[in-house]
Amino acid sequence: MEFPEDFNQLELLDTHGHLIPRGASSQWTTSQDEELEAGDHSEDWFLEMEESLKDKPTELILWAAENNRRPTVDQVLTADPSLVHCCDEDGYTPLHRAAYGGHVEVVSALLANKSRVNACTIDGWTPLHSACRWSRVSVASCLLQHGAKLNVQTNGGLTPLHLAAAYSSSSKTESVQTLELLLSQRHLTPGLRSNSGETPADVARRSGPHHFLFEMVEDCVSVVPY
Template sequence: MDENTFKLLVKLTQEGQLSSLQKQITVVGSTAVQEVRSKHFGRSGDTLLHYAARHGHLDIVEYLIKQLGVDMEVCNNDYKRPLHEAASMGHSECVSYLLEEGAKVDSLKKADWTPLMMACTRRNLDVIQQLLCHGADPKLHNKDGWNSFHIACREGDPLVVEHLLHAAPYVWKTESKTRRTPLHTAAMHGCEDIINILLERCGYIPDSPDSCGVTPFMDAVRNGHISVARMLLEKHQASPVAADVLRAQPVHQVAVTGQEEALRFLVQELRVDVNQRATDLQLTALHYAAKEGHVSIIKTLMELGAELHVKDIKGRTALHMACIGQHADAVRTLLLLGLKDSQDASGTTAQQLARKPDVVQAFECGLTDS
């Protein structure tokens, strides 16, 4: 069978034109049916059954399985089965049919994702219920250590999260390979409704750290989710000054991510020390903000009482850090605020670290006495 014919078959399948598909396959003859049945297309290696399931064309799915004898467990190059495709796209009727026909409910695609995990990314409760009723295991982990509950907490649908907890009451008691819990996931993505459910129904320990020492509170503030951070403080006794493995506190982390509202929340509302040091290098939030080039954070830090001339253990000021990051606007801002260039412990000035033309130019504008 020539390539143009195959392309036509794919097009007809994707568009859901069953009668035209049947006619075209009849035209190519019975000797070509075996070729149609086993043909994998393109880089993905999808079969016609994958296309039909992905687009939710139940009549074509039935035709391919019942009349052409396509294996419902056929894999593409990512080891996806048709059930993965139907579940990931929320096609309830196709999912139901494949399960009734005996499709393996917990089949694994690349990276060990199950159909249930795929369904949780779409927040489709009907599909999730069908999979669970056919024995899907929500406790299975993918290669990163995430289970379906992690994924549901990321997506933020309370009905899905509640249903998974009902189906498997201890499904919350899980960690990824980096020791991140569903509470971390929900906090990172600002899912307030999910945080409420997790704090009420699950037994998470306050400030449980992942492998980097990051707590759910840190995840919330460094992503700008102030309301979630407040919930963790009030309902879970989270600490606003807990430190990660590098001894960086939330005040340092929000300086890195450029979250101005979170910075004000920490310093003004929670009275966190804006000049608190982090890591063995004794870096302040001002050092971090300068290295990332966050001009608005630099200005806010100064407004909140940050020490402009503070140096880390290597004798570097925020000006050194701005030059290390090659951030011309940050250099100009620090110079305008009155920070003079100086030598670090190795005798290197910030100006000597400038490489990009606009950073060099910032020093050549006469804003420093160096």
């Protein structure tokens, strides 16, 4: 599907957000069983899934990264290190999948195996975009420490800060912490505009309860007399 240059990706997230992968609850799977939360599955279920995918290493590592199966990720990469760079039809790598799932140990393992920290999907999303969209603050911090581009924009002009400002996760604490993490970064460019013309602060005022945090990056006015 092609979009005009000024389309609003945030509106698309509101209307089609249920189709976007978000860890174990992703709807980009092949069966209804896989739409359940990871906590709803037994260890036997995971082992059966791994067995069914053993002859499909690309699918296996993508699935394992999304479902926080660190030993399986390690096993696949030992057999074929190049699979750290594989992706699905939408350009999501194992690192993207681990990032939106909030799986810090898997993220660390993938980065240790030289996963590209700034790999882009067909929509221009990096793993940092994925982490910030779902308020995965620990993952976002890890990615930034490994060189994730802070101000990178998607095809719709969205930065990780736009996505963090637009979404409040089920954990209010993690939403706030994700915004604080990004806003505290020295090289942040907070005024970048999306294709629809909005800055992250604009998005926060419109859609979130944490717009006051953007005072951290506002220009200060000195009141001290000369």
